Amino acid sequence: MRFYTNKTATLSVCFLLLGTGFMLIENSVYQYVDHNGVLHESLFMPLSILCFAVGVLFVVSLLARKVFGLFKSARADGH
Numbered sequence: 345m346r347f348y349t350n351k352t353a354t355l356s357v358c359f360l361l362l363g364t365g366f367m368l369i370e371n372s373v374y375q376y377v378d379h380n381g382v383l384h385e386s387l388f389m390p391l392s393i394l395c396f397a398v399g400v401l402f403v404v405s406l407l408a409r410k411v412f413g414l415f416k417s418a419r420a421d422g423h
Contacts, residue, residue, distance in 0.1 A: 352409075356402035363395030 370388035377383050 350406070352402050352406045356399045356406065359395045359399030359402065363392045363399060366392035366395060 366388045370386060370392060373386045373388065375383065375385045
């Protein structure tokens with residue numbers, strides 16, 4: 345049984361969910377400032393931003409291909 349055949353949409357949802365998961369982990373993991381004033385954080389914030397950016401990039405790519413496909417089919421029907 346095939347759930348969804350569009351790989352771009354599937355990847356975008358996976359990256360957006362992964363970014364959400366990393367953000368939730370970031371909020372639950374400790375962060376502190378040591379006695380020298382240095383902030384110690386986990387690596388989950390940059391990973392969540394990277395995953396969100398890649399997910400949004402895939403969504404924009406998918407929408408652009410759909411829009412160009414609509415214009416192409418409308419133009420082919422007009423001629």
